[in-house]
Amino acid sequence: MSYVDDSASHPDYDSPDYRSTSLRHPNNKLHLLPQRLTEITGPLFGAERVRPGDDDLTQWDGGEAIGQRIIVHGRVVDSDGRAVPDTLLEIWQANASGRYRHANDQWAGPLDPHFAGLGRCATDRDGNYRFTTIQPGAYPWKNHRNAWRPAHIHFSVFGRAFPQRLVTQMYFPGDPLFFQDPIYNSVPEHARERMISSYDHNATQDHWALGFRFDIVLRGRAQTPFESEPDDD
Amino acid sequence: MTELPATTPSQTVGPFLSIALPWQDGPDLIAAGITISGVLTDGAGAPVPDGLIELWQADPDGRYAHPDDPRGAATFAGFRSFGRCATDARGAFRFHTLKPGRVDDEQAPHIDVTVFARGLLKHLVTRLYFPDEPEANAADPVQRSLDEDERERLIARADGPGLRFDIRLQGDGETPFFTV
Numbered sequence: 001m002s003y004v005d006d007s008a009s010h011p012d013y014d015s016p017d018y019r020s021t022s023l024r025h026p027n028n029k030l031h032l033l034p035q036r037l038t039e040i041t042g043p044l045f046g047a048e049r050v051r052p053g054d055d056d057l058t059q060w061d062g063g064e065a066i067g068q069r070i071i072v073h074g075r076v077v078d079s080d081g082r083a084v085p086d087t088l089l090e091i092w093q094a095n096a097s098g099r100y101r102h103a104n105d106q107w108a109g110p111l112d113p114h115f116a117g118l119g120r121c122a123t124d125r126d127g128n129y130r131f132t133t134i135q136p137g138a139y140p141w142k143n144h145r146n147a148w149r150p151a152h153i154h155f156s157v158f159g160r161a162f163p164q165r166l167v168t169q170m171y172f173p174g175d176p177l178f179f180q181d182p183i184y185n186s187v188p189e190h191a192r193e194r195m196i197s198s199y200d201h202n203a204t205q206d207h208w209a210l211g212f213r214f215d216i217v218l219r220g221r222a223q224t225p226f227e228s229e230p231d232d233d
Numbered sequence: 234m235t236e237l238p239a240t241t242p243s244q245t246v247g248p249f250l251s252i253a254l255p256w257q258d259g260p261d262l263i264a265a266g267i268t269i270s271g272v273l274t275d276g277a278g279a280p281v282p283d284g285l286i287e288l289w290q291a292d293p294d295g296r297y298a299h300p301d302d303p304r305g306a307a308t309f310a311g312f313r314s315f316g317r318c319a320t321d322a323r324g325a326f327r328f329h330t331l332k333p334g335r336v337d338d339e340q341a342p343h344i345d346v347t348v349f350a351r352g353l354l355k356h357l358v359t360r361l362y363f364p365d366e367p368e369a370n371a372a373d374p375v376q377r378s379l380d381e382d383e384r385e386r387l388i389a390r391a392d393g394p395g396l397r398f399d400i401r402l403q404g405d406g407e408t409p410f411f412t413v
Binding site for chain 1: 237238239240241242243244245246247248249250251252253254275276277279281283287289290291297298299301302303314315336337340343345347349350351352353354355356357358360374375378379383402403404407408409410411412413
């Protein structure tokens with residue numbers, strides 16, 4: 001058993017338009033690490049790492065965050081189409097004004113005393129997850145002149161084996177800032193839209209919150225669908 | 234045949250990963266054990282203060298608490314096979330763990346080490362090996378696929394009672410990285 005090569009989905013380490021890659025990408029070619037026992041296993045973190053309320057970012061320090069309340073939900077599957085059950089998702093994001101609660105964030109957007117910007121949840125047995133949060137704002141950075149990051153939410157996902165580990169960013173549909181963002185555009189063009197959530201009116205709750213759907217696909221096992229084992233769940 | 238979904242692209246953790254990713258118990262695979270410390274540096278030799286290191290390793294019996302270990306999932310009292318530590322302002326990280334046992338007859342004891350950072354659009358993977366295993370290291374199939382200079386950079390150094398494993402992202406002494 002091994003996990004499929006999905007390198008065509010991912011950015012190059014050396015992406016000159018994103019200046020921070022210049023001193024942080026390896027110069028040498030990566031070696032092949034065959035998938036042996038250490039690589040076909042992996043940490044199995046799930047609901048035991050989540051406390052009640054961790055999936056709701058809108059309530060913090062005794063009050064309610066300012067901004068457009070949104071529901072972000074979706075399904076974690078592998079590229080064989082199998083659900084990835086009970087896996088830990090960790091998210092972090094800027095607040096409604098585009099400001100992170102971090103000492104090094106110098107952007108003048110105001111901090112929100114009731115928004116910390118981090119959340120956790122685990123997928124259910126069918127791979128579904130759901131967060132309630134605030135629509136993050138765009139914010140400027142120093143990569144190039146008049147550079148602005150499109151609004152995004154950072155996602156960290158474990159999956160069920162070492163090759164499934166993924167850190168990505170979820171974007172919002174129709175963002176006018178994509179064209180000038182070197183992080184979004186570091187991904188091969190054919191794969192970029194997989195990082196964009198879709199507006200989901202079925203998830204929108206009347207007089208409460210707008211819904212967005214973001215499905216996450218992790219590496220599947222290298223075998224033809226005809227040889228697929230039944231779902232573990 | 235229905236069309237199968239394509240994988241979600243990787244993106245950088247960015248500069249503010251410490252909002253969410255460090256765990257209080259992250260660096261401790263066990264409460265008291267050997268120390269593995271190191272510094273993450275960039276191509277100019279400067280420390281990387283906005284990085285995150287993760288470890289994945291077998292327990293001292295060479296087993297994993299995972300159903301795909303063909304010998305069956307096993308647990309070792311008080312031990313977790315995963316560790317996570319953010320780098321500090323000096324680029325330093327520090328774990329407490331136990332030396333992994335051999336997982337098979339071919340490979341030397343090893344730890345898979347994953348690196349995340351601002352400026353890394355996808356995480357990097359390397360391997361840590363142990364300096365007190367010269368025979369097993371010499372026979373290890375992964376080490377044998379590298380040249381001598383690269384092999385040496387995968388072997389942690391004795392550092393007092395613990396081990397030291399520095400990670401250089403680029404340039405002189407660049408750590409060998411792997412695609413998995």
